[in-house]
Amino acid sequence: MTTELLSWSILLAQILLTLAMACAVYRLLRGPRAQDRVLGLDTLYVNATMLLLTFGIRTGSTLYFESALVIALLGFVATAALAKFLMRGEVIE
Amino acid sequence: MRRWLPFPLLTVALLVLWLLLTGSLTPGTIILGSILAIGAARALLTLTPPKTRLRRPRAAFRLALVVLAEIVRSNWAVARIILLPATRQRKSGFVRIPLDMRAPYGLAALACIITATPGTLWVEYDSADNTMLLHVLDLIDEEEWVRIIKDRYEKRLVEIFE
Amino acid sequence: MTNAADLPAWAALPTALLLLLGAGLALTGSLGLLRLGSFYERIHAPTLGTTMGISCVLLASMLFFSVLQTRLVLHELLIAVLMVVTTPVTLMLLARAALYRDRSEGCDEVPPPPPPLPSSPDLPGGSPQTQVSTKVFERT
Numbered sequence: 001m002t003t004e005l006l007s008w009s010i011l012l013a014q015i016l017l018t019l020a021m022a023c024a025v026y027r028l029l030r031g032p033r034a035q036d037r038v039l040g041l042d043t044l045y046v047n048a049t050m051l052l053l054t055f056g057i058r059t060g061s062t063l064y065f066e067s068a069l070v071i072a073l074l075g076f077v078a079t080a081a082l083a084k085f086l087m088r089g090e091v092i093e
Numbered sequence: 094m095r096r097w098l099p100f101p102l103l104t105v106a107l108l109v110l111w112l113l114l115t116g117s118l119t120p121g122t123i124i125l126g127s128i129l130a131i132g133a134a135r136a137l138l139t140l141t142p143p144k145t146r147l148r149r150p151r152a153a154f155r156l157a158l159v160v161l162a163e164i165v166r167s168n169w170a171v172a173r174i175i176l177l178p179a180t181r182q183r184k185s186g187f188v189r190i191p192l193d194m195r196a197p198y199g200l201a202a203l204a205c206i207i208t209a210t211p212g213t214l215w216v217e218y219d220s221a222d223n224t225m226l227l228h229v230l231d232l233i234d235e236e237e238w239v240r241i242i243k244d245r246y247e248k249r250l251v252e253i254f255e
Numbered sequence: 256m257t258n259a260a261d262l263p264a265w266a267a268l269p270t271a272l273l274l275l276l277g278a279g280l281a282l283t284g285s286l287g288l289l290r291l292g293s294f295y296e297r298i299h300a301p302t303l304g305t306t307m308g309i310s311c312v313l314l315a316s317m318l319f320f321s322v323l324q325t326r327l328v329l330h331e332l333l334i335a336v337l338m339v340v341t342t343p344v345t346l347m348l349l350a351r352a353a354l355y356r357d358r359s360e361g362c363d364e365v366p367p368p369p370p371p372l373p374s375s376p377d378l379p380g381g382s383p384q385t386q387v388s389t390k391v392f393e394r395t
Binding site for chain 1: 262264267268270271272274275277278279281282284285286288289294297298300301304305308309312313315316319320323328330331333334337338341344345348349351352353355356
């Protein structure tokens, strides 16, 4: 009973996280301005980290944890670099 | 001692992170982790960060509890704003807040606390007249926000860092 | 799904609840990206996912693996530390970049930069406005 409950709630959580990623992708694609796209990308990275963690719980393997850590790190570096670029890119114009 | 271990707290924290990452407590990983942590702390010495000392760890702990409670509360508040249809005219806006604190670590901690709390965002700091620009999602009263920032956070941070 | 069967009920129930709460908060935050009107309102929304959302999922993961492997599994704390350190930094950088872009375009919705005090020495770690404008000066 509880096993089924857990597996169903993992599935539901994954669906919710996928929907959240879809929202972030919408913001990434539609803009309207560059900072909105970067914000969407940052949210996408965080949601992807959480989705990988739920995959880890689903399969019972700790392997997913490491990929989640790498995604979270990449998200930070990418967002920081893009935000810096937004400030400097305008200056060069 | 001072030369070999310039930042003892940071060194211990790095060692703990290394042990968590490898997930084992064998002597080999502890030795390797210690070497890496000491090396990293000494590398930080070349950046010559401004000196500080964590005064009053109990006050810092109490501040952490306050921040935690505030984050949970404002998560709930922001989720309500997003999910429920707008019942009243909600207005968001900028507030410029004059600060008394000058300690760089205190200001950094204040910036992180404000930004990590949903619904408030630290936008800009002006070092010339020591003011910060705050963006609030649900802005009702500007004076109230100045008071909240000063009473809830700045007073405790001054106590910890100055 | 193979290992979840070994989990006792007292651990499975909190894991499920924490997972659902975390995923729900992340979805709420991402919905905020769609629903809120301006950029400065939208930048508040993802904070839901990066504070309580991911901590709920991390707690669920720690509980699940600790009970499953009957030892303390704490490496999820690494992601928690990373999130605590990085989220404010990225959001502040992004807000500053947006503010700078809006100001340079002469947008009315953002407040103007504070007037520079005459002959005040520029302290390190000053406002982005002064740093950027010195950069303009060097380039031209």
